[in-house]
Amino acid sequence: MRLDVVTIFPEYLDPLNVSLVGKARARGQLGVHVHDLRDWTYDRHNTVDDTPYGGGPGMVMKTEPWGEALDTVLADGYEGGAHQPALIVPTPSGRPFTQELAVHLSGRPWLIFTPARYEGIDRRVVDEYATRMPVYEVSIGDYVLAGGEAAVLVVTEAVARLLPGVLGNAESHRDDSFAPGAMANLLEGPVYTKPPAWRGREIPDVLLSGHHGKIARWRRDEALRRTTEYRPDLIERCDPKAFDKKDREMLSILGWEPDPEGEPCGRFWRRTGGVEQ
């Protein structure tokens, strides 16, 4: 896979040299090319932004530097043997970045990222390249960042670890929370390792029992407990067929009720008193 990133802060992408992405790169499984958008400016101040048409606060990134940068990156990539580019535009107004999208993108041979600062990029840039390649506008969550560079790091790590041979163990991401097709997408419960007692704290007895069935059941109950606390939406959206008899017992203890009136799909729901701390 080839990755290109065009940014006004190339140093911000230095983490792509370390850890999992850096190692995949060193092994030649990933080609990463970071470009400085200001290389395609020709005025004394290397201007990449201008005031928005229609007024309003902030600045908008100009068409010309992006157009020249992307034309060059595309030409160089094709010349280097890359093919089927896709443009990834990190933006708070994009579609949510999910594990499902990470899996999809990991199947593409060439990703070009355009992280923006200021109020975003002139719309015509995206519209222009959308005529030549698939464009994915993605948001990494409902919070405000100063720019898209951190989002590029998030997306590249999520995608790179899915490439064949990158994780080392092909089985490792099969039971990830959020892996598409998992029986139910639950958060993982707590994990423990040696020593068996630390500062007076012991580990749950069941984990030392050697009883694999009981251990699996305990883990599942803890996953249901944790998901109820932090991500009740994941349980609400679960197909009820994903829950066995023991799951249903635990869900009932946690305050969930099956098959509410007026809910024909038969999902679980729960009475709740608004924001809980």
Ligand code: JBH
């Ligand atoms: C900015 O503010 C952000 N929230 C979520 N995703 C983003 C992606 C790119 C830029 C954001």
